[in-house]
Amino acid sequence: MKTAALTVTTPSERELVMTREFAAPRGMVFDALTKPELVQRWLLGPPGWTMPVCEIDLRVGGKYRYVWRNADGREMGMGGAFQEMVRPSRLVATEAYDDHWTGGETLVTTELVETRGKTTVSTTVRYATREARDAALKMGATKGLEASYVRLDELLTA
Amino acid sequence: MKPTSDVLDATFAALADPTRRAILARLATGEASVAELAEPFDMSQPAISKHLKVLERAGLISRGREAQRRPRRLEPRPLAEATDWIERYRRIWEGNFKRLDAVLQELKHKQKKTIDALLDEVKPKPNKKRRTR
Numbered sequence: 001m002k003t004a005a006l007t008v009t010t011p012s013e014r015e016l017v018m019t020r021e022f023a024a025p026r027g028m029v030f031d032a033l034t035k036p037e038l039v040q041r042w043l044l045g046p047p048g049w050t051m052p053v054c055e056i057d058l059r060v061g062g063k064y065r066y067v068w069r070n071a072d073g074r075e076m077g078m079g080g081a082f083q084e085m086v087r088p089s090r091l092v093a094t095e096a097y098d099d100h101w102t103g104g105e106t107l108v109t110t111e112l113v114e115t116r117g118k119t120t121v122s123t124t125v126r127y128a129t130r131e132a133r134d135a136a137l138k139m140g141a142t143k144g145l146e147a148s149y150v151r152l153d154e155l156l157t158a
Numbered sequence: 159m160k161p162t163s164d165v166l167d168a169t170f171a172a173l174a175d176p177t178r179r180a181i182l183a184r185l186a187t188g189e190a191s192v193a194e195l196a197e198p199f200d201m202s203q204p205a206i207s208k209h210l211k212v213l214e215r216a217g218l219i220s221r222g223r224e225a226q227r228r229p230r231r232l233e234p235r236p237l238a239e240a241t242d243w244i245e246r247y248r249r250i251w252e253g254n255f256k257r258l259d260a261v262l263q264e265l266k267h268k269q270k271k272t273i274d275a276l277l278d279e280v281k282p283k284p285n286k287k288r289r290t291r
Binding site for chain 1: 174258
């Protein structure tokens with residue numbers, strides 16, 4: 001099966017939007033995004049991490065908590081609360097990491113649109129402050145920029 | 159060099175605007191004068207100059223020495239530092255979403271099996287019918 005393209009854009013100084021199509025109806029995608037036993041199977045980040053804790057109280061005001069663990073036993077936790085929950089089309093949740101490296105709460109809005117049995121998921125990540133965004137950027141900074149230079153063109157013409 | 163907040167603001171802002179994205183993409187292929195940059199857009203030179211000022215203040219582009227043309231050129235480093243993070247972010251999510259694809263495939267397969275089993279139950283059994291005849 002061909003992998004669908006993932007689009008990442010920055011519509012404003014503090015926002016990042018990811019868009020991706022999935023070959024499944026909306027209700028099914030919504031389940032995969034919100035049922036702990038399903039989320040634990042895919043929301044793992046970089047290679048080598050597992051997700052031993054995944055608790056989701058799926059209702060407005062309900063909380064969720066995720067903990068990841070890598071091969072060395074290092075753990076990283078984060079969580080937040082749902083501000084909006086409209087099954088199967090929309091989720092708005094706050095997001096904060098345990099050690100506050102992002103410098104504040106991030107607001108994540110997820111929207112699901114179904115067309116002919118396929119579902120487009122768009123996720124908007126809004127950093128609370130520009131300090132929070134800067135912290136997130138620094139966290140991800142890598143030494144080798146060559147790959148970025150190569151893909152710069154692609155990103156700019158997206 | 160650590161990217162400063164101002165550079166990051168400018169980088170995100172630059173990438174958010176389609177004209178500025180196109181200008182940066184054009185400059186990624188080599189330096190160009192204001193007139194050359196204005197040409198592909200349905201925009202006046204002053205309008206393009208405004209975009210160039212934003213990019214220049216942010217340190218994303220610079221001006222060449224040549225007195226007549228004052229060609230603009232891309233300063234790729236600050237931009238690359240921010241886009242490097244975006245790329246890393248993309249790679250992590252590409253991995254996540256590939257696994258999500260697999261989970262969805264399995265759910266679809268399970269759903270199909272359940273539906274098939276249900277249909278099988280309600281379907282009249284042709285063998286029995288024949289026997290009762």
